[in-house]
Amino acid sequence: MTTATEPTAGRTSGPAPLVELEQVSKYYGNVRALEGVSLQARAGEITCVLGDNGAGKSTLIKIISGLHGHDAGSFRIDGEETRLAGPRAALDRGIATVHQDLAVVPLMPVWRNFFLGSEPTRGRGPLRRMDVEFMRRTAHAELLRMGIDLRDVDQPIGTLSGGERQCVAIARAVYFGARVLILDEPTAALGVKQSGVVLKYVAAARDAGLAVVFITHNPHHAYLVGDRFVLLKRGTMAGLHTRDAITLDELTRQMAGGDELDDLRHQLERPEPDVPRGAAAADEERRRP
Template sequence: MSERTPMIEMCNVSKHFGSVIALSDISVQVHSGEVMCLLGDNGAGKSTLIKTLSGVHRPTHGEIRLNGEPARFKSPAYALDAGIATVFQDLAMIPLMSITRNFFMGREPTVGWGPLKRIDWKLADRIAKQEMGKIGIDVRDPSQPVGTLSGGERQCVAIARAVYFGAKVLILDEPTSALGVKQASVVLRYIAKARADGLAVIFITHNVHHAYPVADAFTLLKRGGSLGTFRKEDITREEVLNMMAGGAELESLDAELAEFQRSDTERADADTSGVRPPLAAGQ
């Protein structure tokens, strides 16, 4: 794996906002046909990282490489033209517009030329229906408002849109965070399909239970820094959880909870025995 050229790579990337260090010396590699999960709690730097990859921010230090070549994106449009598609949490969809309109978003197929040029709605509807069918979602009427779909299905519309328009790198920002178990499984299934189709997928989440089944590798972020990158075969789900939460913090929490439980037990024993605990001075 290491001998192949990564599809996308961050090399010692840092991002500063004035005196605030949002990212510090981050290096990540993602190959085609691979799912890299970026894991971290709130404030770990996940959002800044994906905005840097997708052209919203420019790195303060370091370099981004696309298929081995240095890449500098002036805006998200340049990143999209280069094949980097980002699906943010808000999905950039208009609920009252049709599935087809949301699928194409201004890139609808046309017929005719010059002043007679017009949108080919029949072809657009057929493409939207076919692309959704490929991921197992049967859309009876692609002209129905996208707001009538479930959360998981709307995520899949956004992902299918990115894939259809030639994405080589697919960045997913917390796609399962607000979904139930069944809806999340739909999205995870499509992430696995995108990997099988040869895309390089970056899956940002704080939910290890969603990340572990589909991931090939994990990069753990904490307070803007990287705790390392690990292949799935080299780390267990429990080890990932422990690193995210912090072993020392968990041990401290366990000790505090045990102390609370001991105090509650002593108070309950005193109440049942009729012996009241001694009053503090002045009571």
């Protein structure tokens, strides 16, 4: 099994990664948010980043999405050393981020949220207006292409379930040309059925040729769709594995703390009650035929 200390850990034959981080670190003053983290995102594959709260997942998202710059290491897009100037620069390079809280307006219809901030228009000058029919038609067609069959794209997006809203955001990113899709805990606040719906569309994005970076704290969800797994702990890498190199049980064990969990189990075990020697002898005498 490969280990996270190897610079090339997790590399596989095939197309070059669209996004690659190698030994990337990020510091906020004296606080170490990330140190020595490596990750690859390839077209048609899902890279899962797992870790508890405070593990460094949010910082990693901010670096890939262009919100924050890295302080050390290498960040490459299409093999080119890169330092993004901001989220718009990331979008221009085909990197889209779907955040957990979603940037939607609940009372606006689905089609309006689908094009929010990028509305197509028709006409010129004072006659210029939004092309509503195009937006309705395109939103319905693109959602259907991802396998999302909504009865009415005019319904407020707030009436959709949490899983359906996540799926609309994924379809939107695909339509606007994303090549790399970062999903920030898309199943965190969802039940089992809704999580299954989202995971189906995560797989659909992969099958559409996108490189997906799936941030999660749930190893079961990760193992259902993941091709490789990056484990973070307190800002450092606790593991880097391909799917064929680790089982779900081992992934869950490492995610849960591994050896630290075993130590805790030993500490919490109840000691055997002390039985007075005389009482033990009397009890043994009673059991004799």
